Amino acid sequence: MSEVALSSRGSDGKSSQVQGGERRLTPLRRWIADAPAAYLLLLPVLVLFAFAVVYPLIQTVILSFWDIKGLGKPKFYGLGNFVALAQDANFRQAVTTTLLWTVSTTVISVGAGWAIALLCSLAPRQTLIPRVMIFAAFGVSEAVTGYVWLQVYRGNATGLINAILNATGLGAFAHPWLGDSQTAIWCAIIAYSWAQTGLPLLVIYAATQAVSRNVIEAAYVDGASAMAIMRYIIAPLSMPGVRVAIFINLLGSLRAFDTIYVLTGGGPVRSTETIGYFMFRESFTQFKLGYGAAATLVLLAAVLLVSIPAIIQRTKVTT
Amino acid sequence: MTTKTFAASGLGIAGSIGRRALLVGASAAMLFAFAPQSFAADPSGELVLLNWATGNEADMLHALEEGFVKAYPNVKWKEINLTTNGDQRGAIRAALQSGEKADLFINTWPAFRKELADAGLLKDLGPLWDSAKIGDSLSDSWKALGSTNGTLYGITYTYGDRSAMFYKNSTMEKAGITTQPTTWDEFVANFKKLNDAGITPIAIGAKVWSHGEWFESMYEHLNGVKMAADLAAHKIPWTDPSVKNTLKKFAEMLNAGCCGTAQSMLAMDWNDAADSVWKTGDHGYQMIGMWNNDYAQSVHKLKEGTDYSIQQFPAMGAGHDNVSSVDSKEFSEFADATNKDAADAFLVWLTSADAANIIASHGLASPSNKVDTKLYVPVMQKAAQAVATSDVQFVLGDLLPGDLVDEFRVQLQKFIQDPSDANIDAVTAAVEAKAKTFD
Numbered sequence: 001m002s003e004v005a006l007s008s009r010g011s012d013g014k015s016s017q018v019q020g021g022e023r024r025l026t027p028l029r030r031w032i033a034d035a036p037a038a039y040l041l042l043l044p045v046l047v048l049f050a051f052a053v054v055y056p057l058i059q060t061v062i063l064s065f066w067d068i069k070g071l072g073k074p075k076f077y078g079l080g081n082f083v084a085l086a087q088d089a090n091f092r093q094a095v096t097t098t099l100l101w102t103v104s105t106t107v108i109s110v111g112a113g114w115a116i117a118l119l120c121s122l123a124p125r126q127t128l129i130p131r132v133m134i135f136a137a138f139g140v141s142e143a144v145t146g147y148v149w150l151q152v153y154r155g156n157a158t159g160l161i162n163a164i165l166n167a168t169g170l171g172a173f174a175h176p177w178l179g180d181s182q183t184a185i186w187c188a189i190i191a192y193s194w195a196q197t198g199l200p201l202l203v204i205y206a207a208t209q210a211v212s213r214n215v216i217e218a219a220y221v222d223g224a225s226a227m228a229i230m231r232y233i234i235a236p237l238s239m240p241g242v243r244v245a246i247f248i249n250l251l252g253s254l255r256a257f258d259t260i261y262v263l264t265g266g267g268p269v270r271s272t273e274t275i276g277y278f279m280f281r282e283s284f285t286q287f288k289l290g291y292g293a294a295a296t297l298v299l300l301a302a303v304l305l306v307s308i309p310a311i312i313q314r315t316k317v318t319t
Numbered sequence: 320m321t322t323k324t325f326a327a328s329g330l331g332i333a334g335s336i337g338r339r340a341l342l343v344g345a346s347a348a349m350l351f352a353f354a355p356q357s358f359a360a361d362p363s364g365e366l367v368l369l370n371w372a373t374g375n376e377a378d379m380l381h382a383l384e385e386g387f388v389k390a391y392p393n394v395k396w397k398e399i400n401l402t403t404n405g406d407q408r409g410a411i412r413a414a415l416q417s418g419e420k421a422d423l424f425i426n427t428w429p430a431f432r433k434e435l436a437d438a439g440l441l442k443d444l445g446p447l448w449d450s451a452k453i454g455d456s457l458s459d460s461w462k463a464l465g466s467t468n469g470t471l472y473g474i475t476y477t478y479g480d481r482s483a484m485f486y487k488n489s490t491m492e493k494a495g496i497t498t499q500p501t502t503w504d505e506f507v508a509n510f511k512k513l514n515d516a517g518i519t520p521i522a523i524g525a526k527v528w529s530h531g532e533w534f535e536s537m538y539e540h541l542n543g544v545k546m547a548a549d550l551a552a553h554k555i556p557w558t559d560p561s562v563k564n565t566l567k568k569f570a571e572m573l574n575a576g577c578c579g580t581a582q583s584m585l586a587m588d589w590n591d592a593a594d595s596v597w598k599t600g601d602h603g604y605q606m607i608g609m610w611n612n613d614y615a616q617s618v619h620k621l622k623e624g625t626d627y628s629i630q631q632f633p634a635m636g637a638g639h640d641n642v643s644s645v646d647s648k649e650f651s652e653f654a655d656a657t658n659k660d661a662a663d664a665f666l667v668w669l670t671s672a673d674a675a676n677i678i679a680s681h682g683l684a685s686p687s688n689k690v691d692t693k694l695y696v697p698v699m700q701k702a703a704q705a706v707a708t709s710d711v712q713f714v715l716g717d718l719l720p721g722d723l724v725d726e727f728r729v730q731l732q733k734f735i736q737d738p739s740d741a742n743i744d745a746v747t748a749a750v751e752a753k754a755k756t757f758d
Contacts, residue, residue: 072434176580176583178586179581179584181736267585267729268526268732284409285725286725
């Protein structure tokens with residue numbers, strides 16, 4: 001490593017030596033000189049992070065090694081909770097449901113958000129109101145989303161879907177949507193995806209707006225049709241936004257709970273029980289805190305599995 | 320010698336404080352000596368209640384608190400209110416684990432009482448029952464209902480008839496049903512009348528838990544309360560013929576067109592089922608706890624007697640028709656209660672005529688024999704009469720420990736989806752496998 005001069009750029013744009021031209025710092029001495037200030041500035045965040053993330057995480061890890069049933073005396077259980085999880089058919093079903101849920105909600109919400117963003121990019125001004133409306137749904141809490149869609153899916157004639165089917169002569173297709181193990185999971189997926197579409201729309205739309213006008217105009221001058229410009233220029237260049245949207249949606253849907261709690265309560269027959277719901281049921285309904293903590297750590301591992309490669313990739317891009 | 324000395328000494332004191340004061344003191348001593356309470360005659364200080372009651376029950380609770388303060392003016396109430404949705408046990412556990420300190424709390428789950436008692440958190444109320452002669456107001460059956468493994472931990476203050484089928488008069492009129500069925504055969508025969516009128520006979524909300532009600536009342540009527548208690552305690556296996564035969568009877572009811580499709584049942588929670596009885600009239604009967612009485616009045620503005628009523632679960636002719644499934648609410652005292660005197664005084668006062676009448680005037684049933692039954696609303700009079708003349712069994716769902724109750728309800732959902740004999744074998748085997756993990 002060669003020695004570097006510690007310099008700053010003045011308002012006139014010219015570089016100037018901080019301590020005079022004769023003073024040069026080794027990387028180590030530079031690090032020593034900068035570190036206290038850097039860590040002092042980071043301290044509030046580090047304290048908050050330690051209090052809100054690290055401490056609960058350590059507690060969760062400790063809890064996962066204990067067998068706790070209700071208010072009974074805890075017993076040290078080692079890895080027993082993890083072994084029990086692996087043998088628990090309900091947990092295995094929850095893992096399968098979580099995979100289906102995560103992939104489906106991400107594909108639907110990012111796919112819909114991407115499609116709408118591309119359409120909106122063709123007429124930014126005219127689509128302002130629809131964009132705001134779709135994004136507003138993202139601001140609605142998941143529980144409220146659940147209650148809204150509960151009215152849509154009601155099994156009797158007062159449910160919106162069944163009312164529309166009855167009114168249009170398609171009453172034969174009216175159905176207790178949330179009472180059927182086959183349809184309940186898809187109903188919950190659609191409800192959740194509806195609420196989540198706003199964020200991909202916003203992120204991907206921003207990416208489309210970053211596409212240079214010159215490139216689009218050049219393509220137009222070269223005789224490219226609107227469809228071709230969309231397919232070969234805007235869509236590929238919006239991919240960074242799509243990747244960010246996929247990452248955010250994957251993380252959110254892995255942790256999803258509220259919508260499922262309100263819409264189906266994990267049923268019928270546990271058909272909509274994700275790991276997040278399983279964790280809630282074991283921890284807060286059954287109060288098996290050790291077992292619930294073990295499930296939480298499995299969920300955390302899944303979240304890290306998704307997020308670490310993405311964080312590494314984003315870090316490489318930005319440094 | 321010693322006695323004499325004390326007597327002389329006492330007289331000496333009497334002489335110095337005067338005859339009137341002596342009479343007052345002696346009277347007070349007599350009153351204190353013959354008073355049934357084992358707690359201080361004039362409890363005082365703050366009495367802390369861990370409360371999760373809401374709505375009408377919270378109103379009643381506040382009226383009870385006021386009534387108690389009238390009797391014991393030096394006591395001041397403090398409530399730690401838990402606000403949560405769904406099963407309240409999680410909130411109570413969280414409050415206790417986070418260090419909340421209270422003297423009393425409300426409980427309605429015998430399985431939860433056992434959990435708390437096993438953890439050494441509850442006070443044995445047996446000595447209080449004896450010393451305060453609570454048995455003069457509450458029968459031994461309520462003592463048994465408030466006990467775990469023979470030790471009394473809860474003083475029951477209200478109960479509900481869980482074998483009561485609610486119905487709306489206009490719905491029955493629409494189906495041409497003028498008299499309510501008292502036997503199983505009459506009940507099933509009415510399904511056709513109701514279906515022909517476009518009414519699904521029974522609203523079973525199987526989304527979460529209320530589908531268990533029908534199995535439980537059916538089981539008790541077919542096998543008696545003793546077997547029901549044994550099943551709850553896992554003294555008999557879930558694969559026992561008594562369970563399978565009950566499910567087969569349940570299957571007959573489903574196949575007779577009682578309840579619509581499995582999906583429609585699984586899509587409804589108890590309140591959806593209640594709405595379909597009270598509001599739309601899509602369903603005929605609902606069997607659920609007595610809180611439905613309050614729900615019909617407060618939410619749907621119906622008048623009991625004129626708009627709706629209840630009918631007790633029909634006789635099945637298996638020799639066990641004099642049974643009722645019940646739930647109850649009780650006050651328990653924490654072992655580490657700070658204000659034990661006031662807590663004891665409240666538990667004793669709770670069985671008095673004053674307290675019982677406050678409970679009755681809020682539309683709820685009191686187990687105290689001092690209650691003025693004229694205060695009961697008509698539906699409650701019917702329910703109280705039915706319970707008073709029956710062998711009672713606590714509702715099964717609140718007796719099962721831990722996640723056995725979850726498994727029981729999920730397997731019942733599976734049964735509703737497929738009520739075949741083969742599936743009955745499968746679901747009973749699954750519940751039995753889970754029950755064995757608690758032995």
